[in-house]
Amino acid sequence: MININKKMILGAVFLSLTFTGCNEILDEQPRAVYTVDYFSTPDGINQSFTSLYRQLRMLYGNGYFMSNCQNGTDESTWAQSADGNFKELDMSGQGNINSNTFPTSMIWGSLFPYINTANGIIEKGPGFGIEESKISEARFFRGFDYFMLVQTYGGVPLDLGAGELKFNTLPVTTSTRNTVTEVYTKAIFPDLLKSIENLPTSPRVTGGVTKNVARLFLAKAYLTYGWWLQNPNNIPTYPETPRTDPNGHNAQWYFQQAYDISLTAINSPGTYSLQPTFYDVNVGSNDRNSECMLYADHTVSSTYYNESDPVGFGSGWSPDNFAAWMQTWNYTAIKSSKTTAWAAADVVSSVQREAAQPLGRPWVRMCPTIGVIKNTFADKTNDSRYDGTFVTTYRGNWQKNGTGLTSVPVLYNANNLPVQPGGAILTFLNDDSQTVTYPTGAVQSGVGAGTLSGRADWVVAPSAINRIMYPGLWKIGTYRTDDPNGLGYPNAGLTRPFNVAKFSEFYFIAAEAIVKGASGSMSARDLINVIRARAGKWKFNNAQNLPVSADNSAAMIAATPSVITIDYILAERSREYYGEFYRWYDLVRTQKWEEYGGTYQIGGVSYSDHTPQTVNRNIQKFHYLRPIPQSQLDAMEVSPEIKAKYQNPGYN
DSSP states (O other): OOOOOHHHIIIIIIGGGGOOSOTTTOOOOOOSOOOHHHHTSHHHHHHHHHHHHHGGGGTTTOHHHHHHHHBTSSSEEEOTTOOHHHHHHHTSSSOOOOTTOHHHHHHHHHHHHHHHHHHHHHHHGGGGTOOHHHHHHHHHHHHHHHHHHHHHHSSOOSBSSSSBTOOOOSOOOOOOOOOHHHIIIIIIHHHHHHHHHHSOSSOSSTTOOOHHHHHHHHHHHHHHHHHHHHOTTOOOOSSOOOSOOTTSOOHHHHHHHHHHHHHHHHHSOTTOOOOSSHHHHHOGGGOSOTTEEEEEOOOSSOHHHHTSOTTSOOOSSTTSBOHHHHTOOOGGGOEEESSTTOOGGGEEESSOOOSSTTOOOOOOOEEEOHHIIIIITOOOSSOTTTTTTEEOEEEOOGGGSSSGGGGOOOEEOGGGOEEOTTSEEEEEOSSSOSOOBOOSSSTTTTSOOBBOTTOSSEEEOGGGOOSSSOOEEOTTOOOOOSOTTSOOOTTSOBOSOEEEEETTHHHHHHHHHHHTTOOOSSOHHHHHHHHHHHHTEEEEETTTTEEEEEEOHHHHHHHSOSSOOHHHHHHHHHHHHTTSSOHHHHHHHTTOHHHHHSEEEEOOSSTTOOSOEEEEOOOOGGGGSOOOOHHHHHHOOSOHHHHHHHSOTTOO
8 A cells, every 4th residue: 555645646646637748649628626526437537548648757758767767877877967866876986875865766656646547447447438448548557657666666565555456545554565476467467468458559549559559568577577587696576575476487488478479569560660760760850750659748839738838948857858958968168269369258159059959958967988989889880879869069050049149150169270050069089099189177169178180170089078078869859840040949848759668679679588588480680680770771960960871781780790698689779779768677677787887987077087987886786676765654654663674675
């Protein structure tokens, strides 16, 4: 029984029903007041479906949830302006994860009210003649939510106060956690199986869940549970329970199911398909494409449906989409000059803050490690995914700022060479092969960037990135079209959808299942090469800001090893999904977190800190489960001994 009193139920569950992510998705009519009695009506049940989609915005697109999913892994670390919400997650001596750490509590606090809403729909919907195909949307979200919870905390409560998987409206002050096996076999698997059986092939509403959306998460749940049963590195579980399946299946059975379900979806894609290039998947002008199966939606057209002002000052909080800000450094500090004399009055910010996919609002809370740039994305020539993930060239846009710079046709930059609007002002180089001269301090460039003979752009080599200056995230960056000639609204929350599930992941799940012993018509190499071949196809080069037509698929396939390992799949997953909230869960599932995230390299917090520093993290086995939030423990009216047993070991 989760400790949620009646006020919380009516507020978090019912008032949340008044919102929707996009007026294209759902058109339920809003109500000012929701009560338990209203929920017990056909209109109340129908209105509640809106909230099941709205819940995605509480996590996906939230920059603090991004910290939960990436900081502390091989993908990211804290950046110069970070606070404890990012430094604690890094586990490198800047604080420790505990029951009061905010980002690790977000899933617990966000999902249980929506689980209760789903319980109510499933329980009451049939009595009002609501068809099972629609009720199965609630089954999907309940299974989805419990899958998120069990991966994060271990066993969690199935009883919210009225019985297991029952709708609850009464305040309770006690709670009992079910085991991992119970959460999977009583909630996740049955709900997702029922969803596959009854959901439509095509979505009921734009962005709605379907059979293949449910298949994706069931296949992933089977894969994750198979790893949990095997437990190759002896990671503890809690509440303690034998790692035996109550249905009598072994891990191998679950790996085979994960493969079979994935292949079913690949062979019967319905409305989904892979995009032709990686660029097509992520460019803002192609949002909500056929590869994006489920997303936390937003809209520029309505403040009401967006739940925030799409042209105002973004809150930096849910339901805004603001994750891209976290890994955006303050590029507006880059300097150029109106004259070659570089007099103080002539020095200007040549890259202005702009609502454009490579730019957006800088918060400087997270940054990639040097290993990501040099090793994960080592192939920057054949593989388009580095160029389609990061911002490596910052281009002049001073003429858009509407002040005296509008009429300035040329600025002077590195080596006192001229740069025109749209020209490269600062470039992060692809490798360390050239000897770059860096100044001491920020000096002329304003950001401590280096120079190369004959180049007008400031340059930074991969080994010289630091916690204050690093490639930004292009793939999830700002995109909008309502101010095409100016700087737009760069401080507002992003009005793009944030992707939760992509059709491409079926290939990764199936390949991982094969590596774990499943068998089928496609080998792990076959499956991974579908993704790698696509990655070799270039449509546009972001670094050069030019259309390009190149097909390096043959080279990409030839470079794929003959034997695919878990390590190779994890590397491919990082290349494909960097910055999309996957990494911590991938490393926890495969029990590779300490191996991959235990050490990393990055420069310091000053512009002049271009020397890589090796940082060690303290990742213990108990960290593979996040702590139960202190707010939950404080609300329980039970003995200290019971509270201590409720908390995951290692966090008391």
